[in-house]
Amino acid sequence: MQTDRITGAALICLGGLLIWWIIPWQAEEVGYGWLRPRTLPYIIAVSLAICGAWMMLRPVAEALPHANWPRAALYAGILIAGLALMSRFGFLWVGPPMALVLMLIAGERRPLWLTAGAVGTPAAIWVCVAVLLERPLP
Amino acid sequence: MLDTATILAGLGDAFQPVTLLYVLAGVIMGQFVGAVPGIGPVMATAIAIPFTFGMDPLAGIGFLVGINKGGLVGGAIPAVLINTPGTPDAAATALDGYPMAQQGKPLKATKMALYSSVTGDTFSDIVLITVSAPLAILALRMGPVEVLGLMLLAFAVIASLMGASIARGLAAAALGLLAAMVGTDPEHATPRLIFGNFEVYDGLPLAAVAIGMLAISELLARLARTRSAQAATIDIPRDQLPEDRRVSFAEYWACRFTVLRGAVIGTLIGALPGIGSTAAAFMSYASAKQVSPDRASFGRGNIHGIAAAESANSAVMGANMIPMLTLGIPGSVSAALIVSAFMIHGVQPGPFLFEQQGRLIYGLFGAMILANIMNLLVGQVGMRLWVRVITAPESFVLTSALLLCFVGVSLAAGGLFGIGVMLAFAVLGFVMTAFGFSVVVFIIAFFLGPRFEISLSQTLALLNGDPLCLLDYPFGLAMILAAPVLAVWLARRRA
Numbered sequence: 001m002q003t004d005r006i007t008g009a010a011l012i013c014l015g016g017l018l019i020w021w022i023i024p025w026q027a028e029e030v031g032y033g034w035l036r037p038r039t040l041p042y043i044i045a046v047s048l049a050i051c052g053a054w055m056m057l058r059p060v061a062e063a064l065p066h067a068n069w070p071r072a073a074l075y076a077g078i079l080i081a082g083l084a085l086m087s088r089f090g091f092l093w094v095g096p097p098m099a100l101v102l103m104l105i106a107g108e109r110r111p112l113w114l115t116a117g118a119v120g121t122p123a124a125i126w127v128c129v130a131v132l133l134e135r136p137l138p
Numbered sequence: 139m140l141d142t143a144t145i146l147a148g149l150g151d152a153f154q155p156v157t158l159l160y161v162l163a164g165v166i167m168g169q170f171v172g173a174v175p176g177i178g179p180v181m182a183t184a185i186a187i188p189f190t191f192g193m194d195p196l197a198g199i200g201f202l203v204g205i206n207k208g209g210l211v212g213g214a215i216p217a218v219l220i221n222t223p224g225t226p227d228a229a230a231t232a233l234d235g236y237p238m239a240q241q242g243k244p245l246k247a248t249k250m251a252l253y254s255s256v257t258g259d260t261f262s263d264i265v266l267i268t269v270s271a272p273l274a275i276l277a278l279r280m281g282p283v284e285v286l287g288l289m290l291l292a293f294a295v296i297a298s299l300m301g302a303s304i305a306r307g308l309a310a311a312a313l314g315l316l317a318a319m320v321g322t323d324p325e326h327a328t329p330r331l332i333f334g335n336f337e338v339y340d341g342l343p344l345a346a347v348a349i350g351m352l353a354i355s356e357l358l359a360r361l362a363r364t365r366s367a368q369a370a371t372i373d374i375p376r377d378q379l380p381e382d383r384r385v386s387f388a389e390y391w392a393c394r395f396t397v398l399r400g401a402v403i404g405t406l407i408g409a410l411p412g413i414g415s416t417a418a419a420f421m422s423y424a425s426a427k428q429v430s431p432d433r434a435s436f437g438r439g440n441i442h443g444i445a446a447a448e449s450a451n452s453a454v455m456g457a458n459m460i461p462m463l464t465l466g467i468p469g470s471v472s473a474a475l476i477v478s479a480f481m482i483h484g485v486q487p488g489p490f491l492f493e494q495q496g497r498l499i500y501g502l503f504g505a506m507i508l509a510n511i512m513n514l515l516v517g518q519v520g521m522r523l524w525v526r527v528i529t530a531p532e533s534f535v536l537t538s539a540l541l542l543c544f545v546g547v548s549l550a551a552g553g554l555f556g557i558g559v560m561l562a563f564a565v566l567g568f569v570m571t572a573f574g575f576s577v578v579v580f581i582i583a584f585f586l587g588p589r590f591e592i593s594l595s596q597t598l599a600l601l602n603g604d605p606l607c608l609l610d611y612p613f614g615l616a617m618i619l620a621a622p623v624l625a626v627w628l629a630r631r632r633a
Contacts, residue, residue: 004303007573011309018316028328034598037323037330040591044316051309060303068362072568075361079354079540079561087554091545099537106364106533113534121538125545133192138548138557 004059011052018045078102091137095122148500151196152508160197161505164204165512166520171205172212173524174535179209181353183475185542187345187482188550195483196498200505202479206472207259207509210415210452211517214251215524218444219244227415227451230423234436234443241439243382245521250385250441251448252517254397258449260510261401262408262456266463267503270492273464277489282596283608287617289590292467294621295410296582298628302574308625310570314580317342317563318587325595335555342559343551344478347584349543350560351577352471355567357536357543364532385441393445396426400446404453408469409461415454415470422450456506462487463499467586471578474585482550 023045027038082098100118108114129135151157164186171182182205190198213228218235231251238247280288297307320331321341332338400422407418426446427436436443458469459476466488468474477487485495492499547560567577597614601607608615 003573022331026333027323027330028326030326030328033325034603035325035591035595037326037328040594041316041319041331044312044319047312048309048316051305051312054305055303058305071362072358075358076561076565076568083554083557083561086544086557091548095541095544099541102361102537102540103533106361106536108531108533113531117534117537121541125541129545129549133189135549138544138554
């Protein structure tokens with residue numbers, strides 16, 4: 001019950017946000033034509049709000065989801081930090097330590113597997129992409 | 139519609155050494171990733187798409203088809219050996235496969251899965267090859283109203299059948315359409331929802347969205363669950379009797395009706411968008427159990443159970459391509475990914491495909507049949523090797539897959555900006571999955587979004603403000619009216 005009510009409320013907020021703020025700001029007003037730039041986004045926003053109201057009024061889900069949020073957020077944070085560092089130093093310098101950190105957090109302690117993940121995989125990617133395909137790495 | 143020379147030339151292209159090699163590489167990679175629980179052929183296809191850039195279109199698409207087909211076989215291996223399906227559709231295989239492995243016949247179970255899978259897949263490929271060209275002729279007669287009606291019908295079916303509830307299915311479809319609105323409006327050519335990012339003038343990059351939603355979000359979820367680096371250990375006894383290591387022709391022949399029934403169920407379900415191979419496998423398993431004189435043995439290592447599940451889940455693959463090749467509507471997320479590969483190679487799917495790219499399509503059909511043969515051959519020699527793959531630690535496999543996603547998206551979607559889009563959609567995919575929204579519905583709606591908007595725009599222009607003009611398009615009107623009715627009916631049946 002709780003999940004549907006929270007999710008439904010979030011969808012209604014998103015619909016409202018789109019209708020009153022995002023679409024008027026991010027889609028131009030055009031005075032002609034049957035399907036104007038704002039028409040379909042408005043229909044979608046209203047649909048989202050209706051789905052949200054439906055979920056709030058007729059909830060079916062039992063409880064909040066049991067996803068492992070803190071650990072998932074930690075991994076997502078590492079990936080975002082990795083992306084930020086890659087834009088400065090490049091994949092070759094950031095990829096191996098990022099892989100090492102991810103594997104260590106995942107509980108891997110065996111030196112052979114750590115070496116394979118942090119050195120072997122980035123090296124194989126470098127050979128395939130930069131050497132064989134002759135494409136730039138990020 | 140197509141002359142014999144074009145058909146033969148297309149089939150001949152499939153036998154070019156380069157194409158053969160890429161299809162073989164795809165099958166090997168597919169069986170490999172299918173055997174790793176948590177990666178699977180869908181994620182592997184998403185990751186592999188950017189690497190097909192430099193390839194000839196047929197070789198690239200054949201490579202992706204090989205991954206998909208190989209993955210269907212590979213998914214059965216962990217289902218049988220460690221009771222952990224490598225792909226969701228192999229869950230039904232585990233019901234009898236795992237008990238059979240525990241009885242000391244793991245190789246017999248995996249080989250039955252291989253033979254049934256290849257038979258079911260070949261059956262559905264033959265149906266695809268036979269019906270798609272006539273269906274495409276029919277589809278060519280459809281105008282914007284009919285296309286709009288068909289897309290509404292597809293949204294209704296997909297949204298009703300996927301996700302935790304119909305409201306969630308519809309919301310996922312709406313979110314996918316909203317993401318498709320980013321870029322330039324097709325009627326007035328004005329920028330929309332771009333937030334100052336000129337990189338998305340042509341829309342959000344499909345590869346980044348698909349890999350983020352399907353691969354990275356799943357990798358995040360699996361990494362978050364990984365607490366120990368140790369993987370399951372598997373022991374295949376070396377002192378098995380020869381009859382416990384192989385499937386004799388008599389045993390295979392005894393399962394012929396089970397396999398055929400599964401292939402028919404899988405093909406019928408695969409031709410409808412959105413239902414998916416997992417449902418096909420369980421329906422086939424249930425029907426095999428229903429007609430069996432020895433129902434009690436199902437779930438305790440009955441070889442018919444493996445045959446029913448594997449033939450059905452593999453038959454979905456070929457049939458999924460029917461709506462994709464004839465109407466441009468992907469029946470599943472794998473089909474959507476293959477469509478995106480078509481588009482990357484400059485080929486627009488839909489009814490014109492047979493007229494404009496007939497040679498490529500028949501080349502693809504040839505590659506699909508070849509992939510089935512290769513699946514059989516690679517499976518025969520590779521089973522023992524893939525068993526070792528399951529013992530690789532998740533920490534290594536998942537981290538390597540993450541690095542591949544970074545590089546793949548960078549190649550496909552314009553560098554670091556593409557990776558940023560991928561990570562944003564990975565977070566969205568993770569949250570959506572956690573709250574019971576189907577990311578598959580999102581991706582299909584995102585993919586169909588631009589075409590939907592163009593069809594809607596053309597339809598409104600045709601009607602010119604008079605809804606009664608819809609009566610001039612009875613088939614289109616029927617489909618538009620049928621969409622909500624079907625959605626409500628399917629939702630009630632689910633409830």
